[in-house]
Amino acid sequence: MTEPTAVPAASTTAPARSPWPALWALVIGFFMILVDTTIVSVANPAIKAALDPETNNLDNVVWVTSAYLLAYAVPLLITGRLGDRFGPKRIYLLGLTVFTLASLWCGLSGSLEMLIAARALQGLGAALMTPQTMAVITRTFPPNHRGAAMGLWGATAGVATLVGPLAGGLLVDGLGWEWIFFINIPVGVVAFVLAWMLVPNLPTNPHRFDIPGVILSAVGLFLIVFGLQEGEHYDWGVIWGPITVWGVIITGVAVMGVFIWTQARTKNEPLVPLALFKDRNFGVANIAIAAVGFTVTGMSLPLMFFIQLARGLSPTESALLLIPMAVLSGVLAPFAGKLLDRTDPRFLLVPGLMFVAGSLFWYSSLMNVDTPIWMFLLPSAMMGIGNAGMWGPLATTATRNLPMHQAGAGAGIYNTTRTVGSVIGSAAIAAFMQGRLEANLPGAASAGGDFGSGGTLPDFVLEGFSTAMAQAILLPASALLIGLVAVLFLRRPDTTGATADWHAADAESAR
Structure with a gap:
């Protein structure tokens, strides 16, 4: 990808430092977080078989994801402010250390309860890291070049959706589920060294917590x-x-x-500066990203359980069905980011969200035992095209007009909203899946239907199980339609004025 040259800051003391090396260094840690999430979704059946084989209740193993997301969501508001107060580089490196050590603990866990606790610590590390990536983009890239930067962010998400499931499938099949966490250790070390060397120490701002x-x-x-x-x-x-x-x-x-209510009335600095929501695009983007978080987290469980348990595919084979999504998302996201710098965000977001929602309805129609496996590649491709017009454009639109001194706060709010949507999606899909299983397979547990021990399900439960999973995936598909309606209310931002304000703030911080 050709990297656009950053516009020089309004300073006469020294030439501007290119922000791209720092972004590339931060993207490695962001990539590790995303890979870890997708790896776990593929490995859930194996984890359940190893650590919780005696129950047919799916919501026990879902806590492996929910504990991570809850520990991730709760601190995000304050970790964004910590980046403003102590510098995004310091907080990012602290979070990366916590995340890497927690990965080691996950791999060494001998019980489901221990794994859930370790995943919660991982979530805390991720909460420290994530806002800093967006804050650095906001503070080092002028508004008229942020689309290209967020394009790299979106491409990273696309590549992670391929590497995560493939690596997870290979590791689960070859070495065991523990290695989906051990693999984070060398990646975390490399990410730490690069971030230490390449990410600048940005000016800090005093904040009360x-x-x-x-x-x-x-x-x-x-x-x-x-x-x-x-x-x-x-x-x-x-x-x-x-x-x-x-x-x-x-x-x-x-x-x-x-x-x-307390945030609106506090006389000190609130955790959530509600004034940021006066910017319509920031508010609308937060609604949309909550729906996206719900959908992305909620869709993986019914899809992976169907592919592996009803159709008998291995984790690796399941991951191969996601290749079109990952490749198309990774290739198209940088182009979408560059286009966003010159056009109305709705021109990308509306078709992007429609494609992702449409792909989920398509998946639902295919989720039966008679569908040829190769046909699942088609909605995967459709989802990849939609992802390219969804992730980067939403993040760029949310952060375009953020004040420099509240970059961390804005990034924290945005990521909190996304993660809260993911937490609710994870919890809701577990309850909805269990409800659909009860409706379509009454008494299946007592009849011997085992939904968590691995392998293909008995023939007498295949039809009911497949119908339940096809119905369950309609929940995240419907949730995304809320995001689609929300983005219709976006406005095209005035990047000229925002860029001038950014240069003025950059010049002031350089003095």
Whole structure:
């Protein structure tokens, strides 16, 4: 990919330093986070067979993903501010260290409970890293070149969707599920050295941290996710004593309402600067990315369980079906980013979201035992084209007009919104899958249908299981339509004025 030259900063003391080497260094860590997520989705059946073989309940192994996402989502608001306060480079390196060591712990886990705890620590490391990547792009690239930078970000996501499942399949089949985590260790070391050498120490800004806001957001998110995740297990009734599933969920929503109220009234610096939402594009992009997070997390479980358990494919063979998506997304994302710098974001986002949603409805229509396996390559290709017009353009649109001193806060909010959508998607898809299984296979557990021990399912449950998974994937497909409606309300940004403001802020920070 040809790298556009960064516009020089408005300073007479020294020539501008190209921001591209730093971005390439940060992308390696971002790539590792994405690969780890996709690797785990492929390995879920193997993890369940190894660490939780005695139950037919799918929501136990889903906590391997949900614990990671919850620990990832809760700190994002403050980790973005930590980057503004102490410098994105320092916080990124700290997060990379935590993530790499937690990967070692994941691989050494001997029980599902230990793996879930290690995945939560991984989530904390990822929360420290992720906002810093977007903040560095916002603070080092002028607005009229951010589309190209986010194009690289989107291409990284596309390549990760290929490398993750393929590497996961090969490692699970050849060495065991533990190696999907061990592989992060050498990658983390290389990423640390490159970031240490290439990422600049950017100016910091003093911030006060809203500790009550952190506590309220953490409690609210935990209650909502726990209620959704465990609802089916408790038959949406009593958990313990007077505590019910719906009581937990409603309490969580109420706590989040109190959190938003305190953010609007606080006299100190709020954890979430609500003034950022006065920019329509920032607000709309956050709605859309929540829907995207829900969809991307929710779609993988029913698809992978169907491909591996109903059709008998190995993890590696399952991953090969994703090649068109990864290749097309990786190739097209940089071009989409460059085009975004010159056009209305809706011209890319509307067709992008439509293609991804359409591919999921297409998958649902194919999820039966009679469909030739090669036909699953077609919706995969359609999804790859859609991804190229979705990830980078949404992130660019959200950060285009962020003030320099709130780059970390804005990145934290955006990534929190995305991850909250992912957490809810993970919890909701587990409950929805379990509900569809109960509806299509009543009494399957007592009849001997084992949905987690690996291998192909018995013939007498194949049709019902396939129907349940086809119905389950319609939930994330429908959620993405919310994002599609939201992006219709975007405005074309004025990059000329934003670029002038960026240069003025850059010149001021150089003094």
